[in-house]
Amino acid sequence: MFVNFDEIPEDAKVWVYPSSRKFYTDEIPEISEKIKTFVTEWKADDESFKASYQFLYNRFIVITADDITTPLKNSDIDDSVNFILSLQETYEVALLDRMNICFKQGEFVQYKDLKDFKKLLKNKALTGKSIIFDNLITTKQDFDNLWEIPIEESWYNRFLR
Numbered sequence: 283m284f285v286n287f288d289e290i291p292e293d294a295k296v297w298v299y300p301s302s303r304k305f306y307t308d309e310i311p312e313i314s315e316k317i318k319t320f321v322t323e324w325k326a327d328d329e330s331f332k333a334s335y336q337f338l339y340n341r342f343i344v345i346t347a348d349d350i351t352t353p354l355k356n357s358d359i360d361d362s363v364n365f366i367l368s369l370q371e372t373y374e375v376a377l378l379d380r381m382n383i384c385f386k387q388g389e390f391v392q393y394k395d396l397k398d399f400k401k402l403l404k405n406k407a408l409t410g411k412s413i414i415f416d417n418l419i420t421t422k423q424d425f426d427n428l429w430e431i432p433i434e435e436s437w438y439n440r441f442l443r
Contacts, residue, residue, distance in 0.1 A: 284322040287334040290346045292423035294332075295354065299343040299366055300384045300417050302376035302393055309373060310340060317343060320365045328352050339391045341384070342415070343369070343377065346422050383438070386413040403433075403441055410434030410442050 305313060317335050324347075325331040331352040336344040345362065347354060363378075370377050383399045385392055385408065394402070402408045414433045419425050433439055 283326070283329065283332055284318060285332045285334050287336050287346065290332060290334050290422055291348055291350065292421065292426070293350055294346050294422045295349045296344060296346045296419060296422050296425045297362065298415070298417040298419065298425070298429065299345075299377040300382065300393060300415065301341045301343070301373075302379065302382070303341075304391070305340045305373065305375075307340075310337070313337065313343075313369065313373070316369065317345070320362075321345065324361060325352065325354075325358060341391050341393070342417075344425065346425070380418065384415040384417060385433070391415075400441055408433065410439065414438050 314337050317337060321333045321335050324333055331348070333345065333347040335346070336342075338344060343366070366377050369375070376382075382393055382395050385394075385399070387408070399408075410433050412433050413430060414436050416424075416429055416431065416436050416438070419429050428436070433442060
């Protein structure tokens with residue numbers, strides 16, 4: 283069942299899918315509707331199942347599910363991955379590439395591979411105070427507290443040395 287993002291418990295599972303490009307203004311309503319439809323229909327046969335999503339910075343798809351009350355099966359995870367794969371194909375973006383890094387540069391969100399990210403740090407184009415998105419977080423609590431933080435406070439801080 284689709285619920286407001288704020289109604290999902292802190293220990294719920296979260297998946298963050300960063301897009302390799304910012305979605306175009308005309309794509310956003312359609313993508314949002316597709317995500318909401320998927321979340322609403324995902325495990326619709328289980329009335330106790332709660333899930334939600336956020337679409338942030340026109341680039342990040344965040345899906346959360348209360349997997350404590352209603353444990354997710356492998357087939358449920360497969361359904362969500364297949365949905366994300368369909369979005370990738372339809373909008374010609376990468377959403378599952380975990381080897382890329384997203385960070386803020388001014389008011390803009392950048393998406394770079396690890397090699398280019400390290401170069402930006404080396405050349406001081408980014409500092410420990412620069413905001414990074416940790417798309418590897420796994421719970422709603424981590425999403426709320428650790429997703430968007432300074433590099434020096436994240437696990438990415440090892441690249442500052």
